[in-house]
Amino acid sequence: MSTTQRPLIVLGAGVIGLTTAYRVSTDPVLSSLFKITVVARDLPEDMDSQAWSSPWAGANWSPMPMGGEDERIKRWETTTFNKFWDMIPSGLVKELPSRKYGYHATDYSNVWWKDLVRNFRIMEPSEIPEGYKSGLSFSTISVSPVFYLPWLTANLVNHGVNFVRKTVRSLDELSYLAKENGILVNATALGSRSILGIEDTALYPIRGQTILVRCPSLQEFLALEGDEYSDEGGEATYIIPRPGAGDAEGTALIGGTFQVRNWDTSLNMDTARSIFMRCASLAPCLLDKGTEVLKHNVGLRPAREGGPRVEVGRVKLPLGDGLRKRAESGGNAQTEAKDELVVVHAYGFGAAGYQSSWGAVEDVVSLLKGNI
Numbered sequence: 001m002s003t004t005q006r007p008l009i010v011l012g013a014g015v016i017g018l019t020t021a022y023r024v025s026t027d028p029v030l031s032s033l034f035k036i037t038v039v040a041r042d043l044p045e046d047m048d049s050q051a052w053s054s055p056w057a058g059a060n061w062s063p064m065p066m067g068g069e070d071e072r073i074k075r076w077e078t079t080t081f082n083k084f085w086d087m088i089p090s091g092l093v094k095e096l097p098s099r100k101y102g103y104h105a106t107d108y109s110n111v112w113w114k115d116l117v118r119n120f121r122i123m124e125p126s127e128i129p130e131g132y133k134s135g136l137s138f139s140t141i142s143v144s145p146v147f148y149l150p151w152l153t154a155n156l157v158n159h160g161v162n163f164v165r166k167t168v169r170s171l172d173e174l175s176y177l178a179k180e181n182g183i184l185v186n187a188t189a190l191g192s193r194s195i196l197g198i199e200d201t202a203l204y205p206i207r208g209q210t211i212l213v214r215c216p217s218l219q220e221f222l223a224l225e226g227d228e229y230s231d232e233g234g235e236a237t238y239i240i241p242r243p244g245a246g247d248a249e250g251t252a253l254i255g256g257t258f259q260v261r262n263w264d265t266s267l268n269m270d271t272a273r274s275i276f277m278r279c280a281s282l283a284p285c286l287l288d289k290g291t292e293v294l295k296h297n298v299g300l301r302p303a304r305e306g307g308p309r310v311e312v313g314r315v316k317l318p319l320g321d322g323l324r325k326r327a328e329s330g331g332n333a334q335t336e337a338k339d340e341l342v343v344v345h346a347y348g349f350g351a352a353g354y355q356s357s358w359g360a361v362e363d364v365v366s367l368l369k370g371n372i
């Protein structure tokens with residue numbers, strides 16, 4: 001580390017932590033100022049761990065009702081859509097023709113993202129299958145966590161970013177940052193519920209059960225609006241084809257569930273059958289003999305009452321340096337104590353961490369620049 005560089009710890013190696021580290025390490029001002037280390041319990045090689053959300057995502061760009069009225073989320077999702085769209089030629093991002101059907105007649109003529117996605121069109125009643133009352137067609141994108149997270153990681157390694165596996169239980173464990181004039185970016189998602197010094201009880205999980213299939217005829221994002229994103233029904237029916245060649249060719253994630261405050265990471269076979277049949281009614285090719293079931297999944301979306309938290313603050317260390325020094329000196333310490341840590345929070349992205357990522361991280365970068 002150059003003697004002039006300050007430490008920047010990005011706590012969390014999910015899509016938000018990795019995108020933050022990527023953005024900071026490629027920013028001319030911030031990269032010269034900070035030595036970046038990503039510290040996390042789950043690292044990008046842990047693609048089977050259910051303790052984090054990022055491996056289990058679709059992961060496509062498709063705005064949802066719960067983010068619809070939040071101007072910050074619209075801004076983040078706009079930036080992210082444009083960034084991902086520009087990445088299509090890399091092969092890492094797939095252009096995805098899409099259709100969404102609804103059980104209710106809904107006026108989609110003013111949805112905020114209609115001029116952002118490509119080829120947005122409200123379907124004619126004659127095009128809408130029986131049983132549904134509305135239909136939308138547009139082009140969006142998907143990425144595959146299996147390729148995308150390692151791609152971000154490889155870029156970070158090339159930029160000299162270090163990775164450390166560590167579970168942080170209290171901000172006290174990072175007190176050296178305060179002494180070295182460092183900054184913490186907290187991208188720990190649901191982990192922020194239980195880290196001492198953060199303890200954000202507004203966080204809650206939304207359980208998502210899905211199935212990874214190989215069915216090369218699936219070339220469109222298909223989804224039902226109406227049964228999804230509800231606290232009660234807990235069902236979200238969608239098919240998200242993934243980019244990828246070789247073994248990943250022709251794969252799609254089909255889902256799913258949207259079970260609010262459900263922490264259960266075990267598989268439910270009745271749910272799996274229901275997912276398969278719901279998706280097959282949207283895309284009958286799933287019933288073809290050649291369809292392979294590759295993997296059953298359960299992941300937890302890291303949601304937060306009040307929406308995602310992207311803000312900076314000075315956080316008191318729970319058993320701060322001052323407290324320790326006073327204890328060590330029998331209560332008479334005169335030495336200057338460094339009791340506070342500058343923390344930029346970036347967590348609680350719920351069902352939309354990928355589609356918010358690049359935009360939200362722009363806010364993180366602005367907060368960092370405002371605190372140097």
Ligand code: FAD
Nearest residue numbers: 012013014041042053054058060168191208299353354355
């Ligand atoms: P995470 O991926 O959970 O990462 C958190 C990181 O913090 C991990 O590295 C973890 O180990 C670390 N950590 C936590 N606590 C500690 C601690 N105490 N000490 C050290 N490290 C810690 N999003 C979309 O945009 N589009 C989709 O189509 C989509 N589909 C989804 C489908 C399903 C079934 C699921 C489950 C999610 C889906 N999501 C989707 C949501 C998306 O996956 C999340 O919003 C996103 O992954 C959150 O990223 P994150 O980096 O905030 O958190």
